Amino acid sequence: MSDNDKPKLGMRAPLGLKRTVETGKVKQSFSHGRSNTVVVEVKRRRFLGKPGEAEPQAESAPEPVAPPPVQQKPAQAAPAAPAPRPVTPQTPPPIRPASSNDLLSRQELQAKLLREAEEARMNALEETRRREERARQEATEEEKRRAEDNRRAEEEARKAEEDARVAAEEEARKASEAPATSETASAATSQTAPAAPAASAAPATAQAGERRPAGAAPASTTSAAPPPRRFTPVTPPPRPSPPKPTRDRKGDDRRQSGKLTVTKALDDGDGGARARSLAALKRAREKDKRAHMGSAMQAKQVRDVNVPETITVGELANRMAERGADLVKALFKMGMPVTINASIDQDTAELLVTEFGHNMRRVSDSDVDLVTEHDVDADETLKPRPPVVTIMGHVDHGKTSLLDALRGTDVAAGEAGGITQHIGAYQVTVKSGQKITFLDTPGHEAFSEMRARGANITDIVVIVVAADDGIRPQTIEAINHTKAAGVPMIVAINKVDKPGGNPQRVREALLQYDVQVESMGGDVQEVEVSALKRTGLDELIDKIELQAELMELKANPDRAAEGTVVEAQLDKGRGAVATILVGRGTLRVGDIFVVGAESGKVRALINDKGQQVKEALPSTPVEVLGLSGVPGAGDPLSVVESEARAREVAAYRAGVIHQKRTTAAPASLESMFSALREKQAQQYPVVVKADTQGSVEAIVGSLNKISTDDIQVRILHAGVGGITESDVTLAAASKAPIIGFNVRANAKAREIATRDQVALKYYDVIYDLLDEIRAAMAGQLGPEYFETVVGRAEVREVFSAGKHGKAAGLLVTEGYIRKALRARLTRDDVIIYNGAIASLRRFKDDVPEVRAGLECGVTLEGSTDIKPGDFLETFEVEERARTL
Known part of the structure; x- marks a missing residue:
């Protein structure tokens, strides 16, 4: 349309039959007067029929010209899954060519075309988005597939089975065949290409021949070309993604290639024969083990198993020389789910021992202990040994001084308070060259157990008696211990040089305890000695040697001690x-x-x-x-x-x-009630620490003896050694004092004791210890109160006393009634009032006291419950210091 044909402003264009575009084309108009003409693509109608049925020719649309075939490599195959369509913008449906019947204006046509173009663009964008989303999903699935393949490969590598080795060889074989197939196909193509131009199109023709209708003639090919193949040798990937390059296992550069697998570990690098797999080695070892176990089962050693009353499964396995897991498995089969550390009884152990083919011997727990009574040495193995002499007697009778004189040393000066606190053992070589072992025992009453212990391990007992003091309680106790032990005794009468000493009186006093010395016709040797003047010591040594010679003391030195x-x-x-x-x-x-x-x-x-x-x-x-x-x-x-x-x-x-x-329990009903009474008594807790075990025993025994029905000593802890922080912490919980006998507390313990206000009491003489503990126990009980009734009166009449309540007319029957004393009102021998007298009158005068036989009137403080026939008592309360 020329400029002259353009309509004027505001007028419509005249109708005409002039054709704007050719048939099969569409003109697109854009802004600023731009336009474009595009060719409409006409697609063939798709025919869906049965397999093998010919596809009919399209009637309406002309058959498009097929492009020249593209030569393809035989090694590559069409993907199994349909590939996605190429990304091309959707073209609008074809527009019918304009005709004389079309009454659409140019503006409507342009608006329709723009709308269709916009829809096509949106469809293309949506298709692009979907394709990208599908690509991402396929990439994610590919990553998952690769990760799964890697995991499966590692699992297969970890499996120590023959299937892993077979799979590895098959994978290597496939990897080696793929390049060979590609090279063979390439060589065949290069040889047939110069022979005939049509041979290059053979793969494409072969592929097209499968889509050709049944009646169509196949394309002509040269006789030298191979027949078209129906499939390719390499299996295509299931997804339309770039094919994963096939790599040799030795050249694998995947992420897991740095990990050591079974295949790599067994690959010796020659690419051919490999070493035996781990599974094969394991099977061989299991085979040898079964063979050895079979031979071992045939020659199994039968053992005699000692089984106590209770034994753990592990210990029983050790004694049977069996595996603990086998015993646990056997117990599981018996219905006893136990562990190797569980304890079983003798019956269950017998079942196990019998099942495993051993012999069982039942033993008791006491069989574990050492029994030496029946172990007697042969006479030919015995050799003479030195005698063991124990010096016993009353405290301060000169036992340690006598031993000092025999040893030529001064041990008594080192004893606290001049008394022996524990057993001392010494060996003395006398003039004859013979050795004598002396044991010095304490003489205080608290050390009776130590004296008994000394008498039980000794051969000869020397009882020291002071000539001036005579027989004392500890002397009698020493005599009794000696007789109970059945050992001979020698009486040493000490301090004969002291004025007032009378040895003959001592000899006579011993008779009442069934001890008859030789000088009085008996069989007990006696000797007069003076430890201070060192007189009579040689005679004492001679008597000890004589007694030892008579006893013929022997022992076997060539054995376990x-x-x-x-x-x-x-x-x-x-x-x-x-x-x-x-x-x-x-x-x-x-x-x-x-x-x-x-x-x-x-x-x-x-x-x-x-x-x-x-x-x-x-x-x-x-x-x-x-x-x-x-x-x-x-x-x-x-x-x-x-x-x-x-x-x-x-x-x-x-x-x-x-x-x-822990299992000490009252044995009878009486002991149970006595235990209940003991619990009602007050407790005096203490912690005892001493330097030796014997001192601890003596202190604990003495403290238990000073206990009474009102208060008892409770030993929280008794041990040997210095006072530590744990001792102070234990005492602080019960507010108990700590008794230290010849020991002291360390710095940290003193600090904690000061903070927690724990009393630390140090002693080195057992006399002082017992006296102070006895006084402390009495102080805890407090003073004793003694009540004395001084007067008794009978209520005859009761009068009104105004604001004071009631007044009682009394007749004093016993003693006297004094206003300053406490009063008690009883009715039928039941106390109904305990308090004080408010006023005491005789006639109308206030008096301080009314004696027996006289009448008086009284009022009580805070009480008006007075009736005729009641009795009034006045009493005094005396406070006395308590003693234990």
């Missing part, structure tokens, strides 16, 4: 130390022993002179270092063969002690 604990203590620098008197055998450094409920290994032996020795022969006292704890005084010591045996015996003895302490 046995002994008795004379004293035990906890030394700050050396730990637990025990004074041992060797009974038989020889105790050497390095021996493993058990003593009481403790065990240990001899680290050092120290004699009575403070010298270290390598061994201790029979009747030799030594200090032993290397104990696990402080044993009890009097406990037996036995050398055992191993540490395990020592721990076993010690654990059994500790269990017996614990059981006795």
Whole structure:
């Protein structure tokens, strides 16, 4: 349309038949007068029919010209899944060519075209978005698939089975075939390309031939070209993604390639024969193991198993030389789900022992303990040993002074208060060259157990009696201990040089205790000595040697040592130390022993002179270092063969002690009621710490003796060693004092005691300790109050006393009624008032006192409940200091 044909402003364009665009084209108009003409693509109608049925030709649209075929590599195959359509903007549907019947104006046509173009653009954007979303999903699925493949590959590598090796070989074979197939296809293509131009289009023609109708003729090919293949040798990937390059296992650069797998570990690098897989090695080992187990089962060793009353599954397995897991499995089959540390009884253990083919011997728990009574040495192994002499007697009769004179030393000066607090063991070599072992025991009444212990481990007892003091209570006790032990005694009458001493009186006094000395026709030797003047000592030594010669004391030194604990203590620098008197055998450094409920290994032996020795022969006292704890005084010591045996015996003895302490129960109804009464009494808690075990025993026993029905001593803790922080903490909980006997508290313990207000009481003489504790217990009870009735009167009449309530007319029957005293009103012997007298009158005068036989009137403070026939008593309360 030219400029002249343009309509004027405000007028419509004239109708005409002039064609604006050609048929099959669409003209697009844009802003600023721009326009574009596009060709409308006509698509063939898609025919969906049965497989093998010919596709009919399109009737309406002309058949498009097929593009020239593109040569493809035979190695590549069409994807199994349909590939996504290429991203092209959707073209609008074809517009019919303009005709004379079209009445659409140019503006409507442009608006329609713009709308359709916009819809096509939106559809293209939506298609692009969907394609991108699908691509992302496919990428995510691909990553998941790769991760899953990697995980499966690692799992297959970890499996020690033959299938892993077969799968690895198959994967390597496939990887090696893929490049060979590609090279073969390329070589065939290069050879057939110069022969005929049509041969290059063979793959495309072969692919097109499958889509050609049944009646169509196939494209002509040269005779040299191979027939078209129906499929490719390499399986295509399931998703339309770039094919994953096939790499050799040795050149794999994936992320997991840095990990060591079974395949890599077994690959020797030659690419051919590999080493045996882990699964094959494991099967071979299992086969050998079964073979050996079969032979072992045939020649199984039958054992005699000692089974106590209760035993753990693990211990039973050790004694049977079986695996603990096998015993647990057998118990599970019996319906007993237990662990290897569980305890079973003898019946269950017998089932297990019998099932595994062993012999069982039932033993009791007591069989674990060492029994030495039946172990008697042969006569030919016995050799003479020194005698063990114990010096006993009353306190301050000169026992330690006599021993000092025999030893030529001064031990008494080192004893606190001049008395012996614990047993001392010494060995003296006399003029004849013979050795004598002396034990010095305390004489105080608190140390009766120590004296009894000394009498039980001795051969000869020397009873020291002061010539001026005579027979005393501890002397009598020493005589009784000696008779109970069945050992001979020698009476040493000491202090004969002291004025007032009468040895003959001592001899006569001994008769009433069935002790008859030789000078009076008896069989008990006596000797007069003076420890101060050192007179009579040689005669005493001669009598001891004579008595030892008569007893023919012998022991076997060539055996495992046995002994008795004379004293035990906890030394700050050396730990637990025990004074041992060797009974038989020889105790050497390095021996493993058990003593009481403790065990240990001899680290050092120290004699009575403070010298270290390598061994201790029979009747030799030594200090032993290397104990696990402080044993009890009097406990037996036995050398055992191993540490395990020592721990076993010690654990059994500790269990017996614990059981006795925890299961102690009243044995009768009377003891139960007495226990209830004891609980009603007040408790005086104390913590006792001493330097030696014997001192602890003596203090605890003495404190229990001073207990009464009103107050009793409660020992919170008694031990050997210094006062520590734990002792102070224990005492602070009960507000109990801490008794330290020859020990002191450390700095930290003193600080805590000051903060918690815990009393620390230090003593070195047992007399003072008992006196102060007795006074403290009496102070806790408080003073005693004694009530004395001084007067008694009968109420005859009751009068009104105005604001004072009621007044009672009394007749004094006994004693006197005094206003200053306390009063008690009784009715039918039941106290109904306890208070004071407000006023006391005789006639109309106030009097302080009315005696028996007279009448008076009284009013009571705060009470008006007075009736004729009541009795009024006045009494005094006297306060006295309590004594225990």
